[in-house]
Amino acid sequence: MLPPAKDLAAGLLFFLPALALNPLAAPYRPPLPPVGEIEEVRRGAAEDAAAVSFGARRLFADLWFIRLMQYYGTRESVHDERAREHHAHHHADGSVCHHGAGWEKGLYPEFVPLSLHVLHLDPYFHSAVLYSAASLAYNLDRPAEARKVLELAIERAPREWRYHSLLAAVGYSGETDPAEIVRLLLPVVRQPDCPTMLKNQTAFLSKRAGDYATAAGIYRDIAENAPEREYAERARRELEKLETEAR
């Protein structure tokens, strides 16, 4: 049974201070993009609603980032079986067909939507943004889309200096001298949570620019700290090569 209206009205009066404070509290909300700007991917609207309703956008950004890494870590073949068999065969002299750069790299059509989704949920997840943009620019040869990701990230989180540095480095990607790209990327790479892939790319570019000391420093960091075993092993091999060359 509902209580008398008089009691209800009297009770409501107690909420007046809270109501008065509501407009004053509004500016203090976390600076995350509005709910309406979250674009659905993989029919995940219900998940996005849960992320917002339970105040767990960061948690869901982590989940989507794990999905992005799993998606990108899964080999995606763009050729049919016969073409792959032909290109995989060994010639009599032991050589194999030259496939050219980008052979079997995959197209990963969902890469950008997934990256943007992480970005919409948490634009301050700089590691995810750097991973996405660097993969697009340096691994998938899609610098225009890398710039798109970074520009949106800068719009959402303008004070994130790492985004500005990577954007500048991506802008220099077409240039023949990699030294400038290395100069721009070094401060980003020195951050402890920088994606290993970007560290590896910077080390490679340093080597190409003839700056072996910097390359060796980055490879050492990867060999000692990278959680990905493949990257760590590759870095150790590169270090050995650099040391042999130095002798």
Place this chain on the structure above:
Amino acid sequence: MKAFFSPALRVASHSLRLHLRDRFFGLFLLFSLLLIYSSLLVGVMAVYQERRALVDFGLALMELMGLAFCVYASATAVSSEVETKTIYLVFSRPVPRHSYLLGKMLAVFGAAAVLLAATALMHSSLLLLRGHAPDGPYFAALAYSWLKLTIISSLVFTVSMFSTSSLSSMVIGFILWMLGHFAPETVLMAAQAAGEGSLLELLARLIPNFQLFNFKDALDVRGAAAPPLAALPYAAAWWTGSYGFAWALLRRKEF
């Protein structure tokens, strides 16, 4: 003043002991610990973002388990005593209704703090075990989570005063929690649906802005959460509002 607080504190300490002995509290605690432990798997999948994944999962799970417990405990705090007729025994003694209500609310706040502290201890140990020491923002996020839990608890207390069943109080509690995380959008939608200044808009404004305390969603962003000097008065205003409303309904309630 003493006549007001003394019985309230006695009710609070007794109710807190009951909460901590309740099998549901034990279940919530056990379930939280299991979930936090299983979040290790997510940390492994996140590769070089293990710390972030572990922290985010831990904080979110602690808050959600705290929410489930607080909503349940607040919805049943008074109604269960009415059902078991314990409330007659309490009111047959010199315990004013306003002190009884305050004591019950404080007990839930205390139990939420114990639950958060116990799970945070386990989570921090797990983080340390993996080589990630919990830092200042981590503990600040926990404190803000507790403030959120106290607000939702006090609101569910209010709802339980006029709700027909504990289940409906709990459902309303969860709905308020969800709406509170996009409070400005809720007000805007209500104004668009029923017009500005409508009753619906007024009701939408009766939802606290939980984003104010949602520091765990922006741990890396400076100035993301309201400073304590703004958050505490805001929380206090909602405690007072809920307490006052609940008292206005309880004072003439016949058992």
